[in-house]
Amino acid sequence: MTTKTYPVTWDLDTFFEGGSSSDELRRHLDEAAGLVQDYSAQTAGFRTPESKTDAAQVAELIDKTKETSNHLREAGAVIGCFLAQDTTDKQALLLQGESSALGAKFQTAFMSFQQKLAKTEETVWNELLSDDRLKDFAFILGEWREKSAARLSEAEEALITALSVDGYHGWGELYDLLVGEIEVTVTVDGEERKLSVGQANNLSSHPDADVRRESFEKLEAAWAEKEEFFAKTLNSIAGFRLQVYEKRGWDNVLREPLEYNRMKQETLDAMWGAISANKEPFARYLDRKARLLGKEKLDWQDVDAPVTESVKTIDYQEGAEFILDHFGKFGPELESFSRMAFENGWIEAEDRPNKRPGGFCTGMPQSEESRIFMTYSGSMSNVATLAHELGHAFHSYALRPVHPLNRMYAMNVAETASTFAEMIVADAAVKEAQTDEEKLALLEDKIQRSVAFFMNIHARFLFETRFYEERKKGIVSSDRLNELMEEAQREAFAGALGETHPHFWASKLHFYITGVPFYNFPYTFGYLFSLSIYAKALEEGEAFEEKYMALLRDTAVMPVEELAEKHLGEDITKQEFWEKGVRLCIRDVEEFLALTDQEG
Template identity: 60%
Template structure:
């Protein structure tokens, strides 16, 4: 039997695989040449916008994009695996001006597309050299109309390296500098945030309570730093919005996710109208834990007496077994990821918290990052990130410019893969193990319906208040507490007021409102999963066809084409929510008092 490493191999990206790799820095040194070629192509388009010059411009954009993407992948891996890697941080900072140059040139190209008259643009989109890019050209044209002049947008882009992007990096530095001292099994340990977060589902209630208190206090101690960082990151974004005449803070995230406001409202409406079963679940879980009401410390607490540990090898084998039942492409890809050591899962200090998947289209390689501690939840997380990587694998035949999909559909593939594993685990288990795994599955729905909605409510309200000036740390705590109580239907005895400080997603500069796309992906994947179970193994090719379309159409059109449904209507989302409710009902039945 093949043994899989839980440490990734970066040497197949760049010889040496470290932040001082000569091959890595030689590649970085080539980027100015690619940017010069892009500048020449853009100038040719500006001088004479023809089908030929536009096609050449798209080719130059692609060349810069895929090369810079590979560098970005390497930097993401280096800074995640070792938060003390100073060389990686310096290189990351030095790359910012190059990204800014690319953004400026891309904007100039987009501006030419925007200024074409309608008849010429439509004719160009029908030309053989451009027909395959009609969607993204139309998207560029539409979005550029909403922007400022080339000079003003150039200034905003130039300032980002020392604006919102710098504040995002400040958050990473603050987190990297934090240690959390907790006592586990009688031993005091000094842990990173990623390590201490894994203890939130510790079977010992005393450990969970200590972890919750230590995390809350640590962020309370530094709340002024985090409040300052969040306020200025958001302030930079809002200043740009104001200059562009954008008043609705959701306009940009909706455009980024290629979805309508009606779709977002329909989704949240279905969830809000079906909150009662999940509140009942939390109340019941609290009683099983011997509590009158659910606390934040116990949200992830195991309710069954099970100490089953699944080492990395066992987790990999379990994933491969059940991916195989879905289809050979998914299983074959995942096996490749394990065999080629594309996964960093070791539980060690100085790693960044959380998990991610990143892919370089230049050489068709992905890398997956997480901290694996031997729980079934970790296995689900690993499957989730493999789903992201499989999405990129499905897109291999697609031109890179048509493979840039939005976050909401990105979360569909990952959640779909996670669902395969969660269902398989529940079906295979017996007794307390079955109860534990079913609870973990329900907890995922609670997280995506309640936790994510609380983030959405907080961020929406914070941005509205930030328009009028700095929002104090005290007020941020109040906003978060109110959002958590509302989203959890009043089921919580205690909340996590400093969640706004502890959650990385609020500090990502590239994508505002890094929350609702998760819920979209979860519910969308429920619909796809239901269809997959109905059709069987033959569905895999249909699924891959859907994934290949994710980068070149709006989500409403995507769902209509592949599922034949209107997602601007609550009925579509209600079906997914109802499937999650069935898990709640099954859990309540299994754990009811005799």
Template identity: 60%
Template sequence: MATYSDVWNLEVFFNGGSDSAEFAEHLIKTAELIESFQTKLNNWKSANSPKVSQYIYDLIANFEQTAKKLRQAGAFVGCLQAQNTDDKKVSSLKSKVTSLSAAFQTALSTFDDLLISIDDNSWLKLLEDSALNELSFVLTERRERAQDKLSKEEEALINTLGIDGYHSWGQLYDLIVGKIKIPFIENGEEKQLSVGQAFNKFSSPDRDVRKSIFEKWENAWSEQADYLTKTLNHLSGFRLSVYEKRGWQDVLKEPLTISRMKKETLEAMWKVISENKQPLINYLNRKAELLGIEKLSWFDLDAPLSKVETKISYQEGAEFMLNNFSQFGDKLASFARRAFEDEWIEGEDRPGKAPGGFCTFFPESNQSRIFMTYSGTPSNVSTLAHELGHGFHTFAMKGLHHLNRNYAMNVAETASTFAEMIVSDASVKNAKTDEEKLALLDDKIQRTVALLMNIHARFLFETRFYEERKHGSVSTETLNELMLAAQKEAYGDALEEYHPLFWASKLHFFITGVPFYNFPYTFGYLFSLGIYSLALKEGKDYEEKYIALLRDTAQMTVEDLAKKHLDVDLTQKDFWERAVQLCIDDIDEFLDLTK
């Protein structure tokens, strides 16, 4: 068995970490490119010039080069911050990258202004140019979105004010969370756990451990609640003010636009989920019986059924993933093997790391990096497979123009969930005993509960919170009440104790890049189930079709993507009902095994 490092290598990008002179130079070059881009835009004279197509093509080349440099910088800073939350210098670097991003967005506002200055007939002729034809979808999308916004000057002002306003609140959240320590006694010794380490304890087979850590968890977030309430209110207030100025009434307008998705599709998905909650509730009730309790509490949701804690070493987890990815397709397995061999993964279980997991891409180096805290649970294996799926999505788009690689979050979650499904299914099928099979099936259903219940609660909370926020600042007490009501509705009141401070502990509510960082996960999960069912039927022959779908994800709406590659209508309930039924099949098997 090969030995893989569980610590990533960032030195290949910029030597020296947060002290890197190379990175400082990279930021200077990025700033120069942004300035050059803005200067070219300012020199724009006439949309009717016979050389207009060449002029725009030159601007796009500058756009692409600048976007790659900025993305490279953002990925590096994000990795530095995640690997060591105590690195004081990262905060300064992140501020610099944020300022550069704002300057670039301001330049792009000018670029968008140029696009909308071109009349419709000239625009259609422009897109017939062979050099621009491949970008017709993304350029038309930019043009239409720009027509829906404020003037160039007003949008530039919003971007500038967002540096010390909007984005700073998101950075403040990171700062607060990085300082949170949760006490935990292990083998008679008190340890100070990071948020990420404490979260992993909710998978402990010992209910006393789970309950104890949950009490300390709630207390830790409660102590910071006043700061986090203010942070969330100002972040959302900034966003709502911008929406109001643009004349956007529906808070879902921006997230749906970003997701290239119709509201009818979202409503059809949630409707089917709401109509099929009972099997999920039946599962939760059966699990409570198996754990010997009357009703599950929030801290029991990730509890394993076996009292013996299953531990899978990092090396074992890696080999298991590689073996099963190869059953689906050679390219997925080859990509994953490179990620392990070339030290693309930060999985070490140590203090000082940020919570959660992510995959980020370094476009100038054409490499990904994956972050998580691997402590050996079956859930950790699934998380790592999930993040490798994200990386494979980026790999599948190799060779496409950078502007045609900007896929939305909902389809991004498709590739990750697909990879996760391969590993989860293989785990269940390879189980040596009924007890092991049951435990693995339970772990798989836990993710279904998370995506169809937990994410639903997040969506309900955020939708209602924004309606409240329109009328003024929302108190901590009201935030807790909104979250509690959302959780009870989403879980069918199947739990004994909930997590009213979940709004504080979940990073996704404080992310400034993408509003409503919730429903795309559920979309991606169910969408990938439809794709996965095809893969099961066709075997290895399906990989090329799968890659073709992934390559299209940034060049059409999700409805068109589904129609082209799956021949389904996402605005209707049929597709979602078939996808949810696959989840119910797992639950039926679980209930049958535990009669």
């Protein structure tokens, strides 16, 4: 029985009281402008180090980088929250433009600092890194040096950054605006409801097949109606990106995402190789699910459909307590941190119109707090999503003792922490099932995540790599985008789909995120990587939490291959590592197939 009531909307006034019209926020942005101006002047006056005595100047600029960056990111994160909670907030949209422009100016100055450092003579460089003020930044400074060496001149990179505000990033912001205006009317439980994209997407797990189909068809029609706008937006983002790559002399479109995720091509190839070699059990699961739903083939809108008659609805308060209970069994730090997040209004979960679709966790570096965004409608999948985002927030919490410059972890390891938290909850739900029917529903919900990471994400990766190759030759039409998407889905789902989702390229925000290229494969990396961590946690119990937090603190100061070797003793460039994780997921499929055999 739930005894505590947690807020279902987040508290943003703790940062800037008054929402997007906040006087405090206005002052903060004005201060940010001053900091950026000062920082730009300092970096302009900075000269490439010539001896160890220049370490003091480098250390001073590192502190200034931290201060200015944190100030900007605090504002940007809160403004992003304003827009997520209300896509009609026009003032927040204006502030986002102002924040982006300041960010671009800072980035230009920051790149100038990086490029001047990169020109340091090797002997002097090694002397600098031996200085007590700089030795803790050896990895990140070395990374800056390598990246700068692979880029254009300071002036050219500054021009790219300046033009990207209204070009590259402007197209990404246009996508958010277009999606925010979409509403569909769907009949749910006999009542016509006007829904945002996020609310309509939640109906993919509705028990009524007619509701799922109507929601899917209405959304598909909405994407089709605006497909030329989305095609123009996607082509423009990709075109900008490819032009930059060409000028830098980069042929491989995966160079930047691999660099960003601090991983090797061999690691990515080994991961997809392990998954591609083991699709058959998951295809059998999808075929069995189709039969349970009375269909020959599973259509796209039925992939997340429940397979049992009675689907348990979990209200937000129950979901919160379930998460806290099982986080507590893993370790006290994760449980106490998450309880604080629930109690202090760090989570926006209310099911209402005008919210953006999807879920996220964002960090406020100055306040050292996080905020979690989602639309909670009572499914076990929603509970898992909530646990997932709390995992992200806990990652930031674990890094609090670390200097902000050494907290800049990549997306793939970010998804490790979130997926690990999600796994704790999903596994517990299956083990605590009271009946075979309930166990089947929860087991199926767990398998759906494997399908998402091994098939849905794989389809996104296949689509995006092929789209970029075609985009190199010119504009890719909306019809061709639909074809590429369908081909990728049929291949990634190993022929187990009936009707596909041709406009998925238009509907998925991740294709339009300009800050992080190829916003797909890191999810699958995080899922499989976290399985190895979870296996160790099961072996060691609560004693593992301290080791887990040590791993999280290392996520921003070494490549993922070194991280895995240090904390797991594994070589992740080999397919065998990834196959161990895939086999754990296949066990869930085998249990599902056995249970459904018993059900006849």
